[in-house]
Amino acid sequence: MNESIDADEVAGELERLRELMGPSETSYAALLEDRDQAVQAAKDALAEAGELRGHIVDLSVQLSRARQEQEYQEVSAAMTPAERVVYRARRRWATSATPRLAAAVRRAKQTLNR
Amino acid sequence: MTEPTGQAGPDPRTTHAAQVAPNGVTGRAGEASRDAVTGQTGQAGADAATSPADVPRFSVITTVFDPEPEHLLACIASVDAQAADLAVAGLGIEHVLVDDRSTRPEVRAVLCAAASRTGPVTRTVVERNENGGIVAASNDALAAATGDFLVLLDHDDVLVDGALASVASALAADHSIDVVYSDHDLMRPDGRCAWPMYKPDFSLERLRHHNYITHLVVARRNVVTDVGGFTPGTDGAQDHDLLLRLAEVAAPFHHVPEILLHWRQAPNSSALDSGNKPAAIGAEVRAVSAHLDRCGIDAEVTETGQPGVVRTRRRIVGRPLVSVVIPTRGTRGRVWGAERIFVHNAVASIVGREPDIDLEFVVVLDTGSEPVVERGLRRIAGDALRIVHYDRPFNFSDKINEGVSAAAGEYVLLLNDDTEMIGAGSIAEMVGLAQQADVGMVGPKLLFDDGTLQHGGHLYHGTITHSLLGWASSHPGPYNMANVVRECIGATAAGSLMRRDVFLRVGGMNTDFPANYNDVDLSMTVRHAGFRILWTPYASWYHFESRSFSHPIDPAETALIEQRWGRDLYVDPYSNPNLTPGRNDWLELPGRSGAPPYEDLPDGRRSWG
Numbered sequence: 001m002n003e004s005i006d007a008d009e010v011a012g013e014l015e016r017l018r019e020l021m022g023p024s025e026t027s028y029a030a031l032l033e034d035r036d037q038a039v040q041a042a043k044d045a046l047a048e049a050g051e052l053r054g055h056i057v058d059l060s061v062q063l064s065r066a067r068q069e070q071e072y073q074e075v076s077a078a079m080t081p082a083e084r085v086v087y088r089a090r091r092r093w094a095t096s097a098t099p100r101l102a103a104a105v106r107r108a109k110q111t112l113n114r
Numbered sequence: 115m116t117e118p119t120g121q122a123g124p125d126p127r128t129t130h131a132a133q134v135a136p137n138g139v140t141g142r143a144g145e146a147s148r149d150a151v152t153g154q155t156g157q158a159g160a161d162a163a164t165s166p167a168d169v170p171r172f173s174v175i176t177t178v179f180d181p182e183p184e185h186l187l188a189c190i191a192s193v194d195a196q197a198a199d200l201a202v203a204g205l206g207i208e209h210v211l212v213d214d215r216s217t218r219p220e221v222r223a224v225l226c227a228a229a230s231r232t233g234p235v236t237r238t239v240v241e242r243n244e245n246g247g248i249v250a251a252s253n254d255a256l257a258a259a260t261g262d263f264l265v266l267l268d269h270d271d272v273l274v275d276g277a278l279a280s281v282a283s284a285l286a287a288d289h290s291i292d293v294v295y296s297d298h299d300l301m302r303p304d305g306r307c308a309w310p311m312y313k314p315d316f317s318l319e320r321l322r323h324h325n326y327i328t329h330l331v332v333a334r335r336n337v338v339t340d341v342g343g344f345t346p347g348t349d350g351a352q353d354h355d356l357l358l359r360l361a362e363v364a365a366p367f368h369h370v371p372e373i374l375l376h377w378r379q380a381p382n383s384s385a386l387d388s389g390n391k392p393a394a395i396g397a398e399v400r401a402v403s404a405h406l407d408r409c410g411i412d413a414e415v416t417e418t419g420q421p422g423v424v425r426t427r428r429r430i431v432g433r434p435l436v437s438v439v440i441p442t443r444g445t446r447g448r449v450w451g452a453e454r455i456f457v458h459n460a461v462a463s464i465v466g467r468e469p470d471i472d473l474e475f476v477v478v479l480d481t482g483s484e485p486v487v488e489r490g491l492r493r494i495a496g497d498a499l500r501i502v503h504y505d506r507p508f509n510f511s512d513k514i515n516e517g518v519s520a521a522a523g524e525y526v527l528l529l530n531d532d533t534e535m536i537g538a539g540s541i542a543e544m545v546g547l548a549q550q551a552d553v554g555m556v557g558p559k560l561l562f563d564d565g566t567l568q569h570g571g572h573l574y575h576g577t578i579t580h581s582l583l584g585w586a587s588s589h590p591g592p593y594n595m596a597n598v599v600r601e602c603i604g605a606t607a608a609g610s611l612m613r614r615d616v617f618l619r620v621g622g623m624n625t626d627f628p629a630n631y632n633d634v635d636l637s638m639t640v641r642h643a644g645f646r647i648l649w650t651p652y653a654s655w656y657h658f659e660s661r662s663f664s665h666p667i668d669p670a671e672t673a674l675i676e677q678r679w680g681r682d683l684y685v686d687p688y689s690n691p692n693l694t695p696g697r698n699d700w701l702e703l704p705g706r707s708g709a710p711p712y713e714d715l716p717d718g719r720r721s722w723g
Contacts, residue, residue: 035452038451038452039450039451039452040450042450042451042452043450043563046450046563046564046565047564047565049564050562050564050565050566050586050587051565051586051588053564053566053584053586054566054567054584054585054586054587054588054589055586057566057584057585057586057699058585058586058589060699061699061700061701064701065701065702068694068701068703068704069704069705071704072704072705073705076705092372094691098691104287104288
C-alpha cells in the first residue's frame, strides 16, 4: 500500500462507497443482480417489440406485393395484344439477356485482370 | 377427361406390351432397345445429323412411378411443346421415360400411347422389371439418353413453353457451360402457378446447405456420366447429390433467371411440403458429407430441423491465432437500459467463449480517450490485449489498416466496438469457412438490439444495402436464405473475418472512404481478386449500430464508390433481376408473384417457401 495515502481518506472513501452501495458487499452483489435482471427484462421487452417489427416488415412486403400486382393487372388489362408482346419481350431482355451480357463482360474483365 | 395441354390421350387400340421395352435398361444397351420400342423414325438422329455442330441436342429424362395420369400427360405435352417453339425447331429433342413399375394401369396406358406417337420429339419408354426407386430409374434413363444435354424433368412437372430455347440460347452463347439451371415456380393443386423461386447465380456454399437449385436443371450428358450418374442410396436427395458432384467438376453453373419450369405440388411432393420425404433428410446429410469429403473439406454435417436444410461445421485446422481488430474512441452509451463502454462489452462478450482458437484483441484507440477505457480493457482481456494509439483525424479505414498492421494473427476479425457476440464459437465458425483458399471474407448475422436483422449479407441490387434488413431474426427468409451459409456480394466491416494475407493482398481498406462504403469497396476488391465472400447465420452478434457513432453519408462517398465500380456495383449475382431493385426484401417485380406469397406455418407465423 502506498504510504502517502492517508488512512482517514481511505476510510472516508470507503464510507462514501458504502453509502452508495448499501451497508455491505452483499447488498452490492444484490444491486448488481437487480441491475442484470433489469437489463434482461429490457432486452426481452425489446426482443418482443423486435418480433412485432419483423412482422410489420413482412406485412409491408406483402402489401407492396399486393399493390404492385394490382397496378400491374390494371395496366395489363389495358394493354393491346401487341403491347403485351412488346412488354414481355422488354421484360425478358431486361431480366435475362442484359444480366447475361453483363456477366459475360464481367467474366472477360476478370480474365483480363488475371 | 379434358386434356390439360392439348396432348393426345392414350390410344386404346395399341397394347402396352407392344410399346415398351420388355426389360429394364442399363448401360448402352438401352439405346438399341429404344429405337426398337418406340418405332420412331430416327428424327432425333436426323436432327443431330443436320443441325449445326454447336446446336445442342436435348434428352429430357423422366422417371415415372404412379403419378396422376393427367399430370403425366401434361408433363409429356410440355416436352412436345418445346419442339413447337420456332427457336427450337432446329434442335433435337428426345424424351426418355422410365417406368419404375407403376401399379396404375392408366399410367401404363399413358406411357404406351406416348411411345406410339410420332412427332418432332423422339420418345423412348423403358419399363423396369421391378420397382427400384428413383435413383435406379434415373440411371436407366441416363443410360437410355443419347442427347448432348440431359434435362431432368419429374413425371408431374411441366416445362414452360420455350424453356429449352432459352437454355439453348445460353448454351450457344457460351460453349464452356456444362450445367444450366433456371428459376421455377410451383403449380398448385388448383393448377395455378405461384410462388416463383427467383434464385441467385451459382452459389456453391448455399448448395452445400440446401438444394436451392432444384429445377430446372440441364446438364451435359457426358459430364453427368463422368461423375457416375445418380448415386445409389441417395433416394430423395439424388438431385442434390448429383448437383454437388457436378459442382466438383463443372462449377460455376449457368443460371437463366427465367421461370422455365412449373414444379407441381402433388399431394406427396416435397414441392407441397418439404417434410413429405423424411428419408430424404438423412440422404441430404450423407450427400453433403460425401461431397465435402471428396473436396477434402473436414466438416461435420448435421440436420437442422428444417426439411432439406443441413448445417456444415468446418473443423479448424490447428489452433490459429485470430486478431480481433476493434477501432474505438471509448464511446459510452445505454443499451437495454444500462450504460456501458461499448468496447468493454464487445471484448468481454468474446473472452472465454472461443475454446477452439487463440485470440488477441488489437484495439485501435483514439488518443485522448478516457483512461478508464484502456484500464478496463486490460482487466477484461489481460495479456491478449494490444493497444494501438491513434492520433490522426477519424478515418475508419485507416484505423482498421493500422490495427491489422499491428496484428499477429493468421486471421483478422474486423469488429465494431458497438457489438456483443451472441453465439459462443461464432469466430471459430467464421474461421472454419475462411480456411478455404478461395474464400476471402466471411460475414456474420448481425442483429439490432431488438433482435431484428441488421446484416444478412450485403445486397447491391440497384442500391447498396443489407439483405433482409429489419426482418425478425427467427425468420427463415425467402427460400431459407437466412438459415443457410451462402455466398453474398459483400459483407459488413462491422464484423467480418478475413485471412490476414487476403486483407494485405487486396491492399487493406481504402482510406478514401473514411466513414461509409469502405466495406463495400473492400468487398468489391476481394471479389474482383477472385475470392468468394460468405455469410453465415451461425456466427451472430448484436450490433448497436449508430449508438456509438453516427456519421451521415457524404454524397462524395457515394459518387466515389459508384465511380470506382461503375455498373458492376449494382449487378448483384446473388440477387435476381426479377426482384425489385432498391429493396432488400426479395419483393418481386410487378406481375411476377402469381399468387399470395405466404403460407401459414404451424406456429401461427407466415413464411415464404
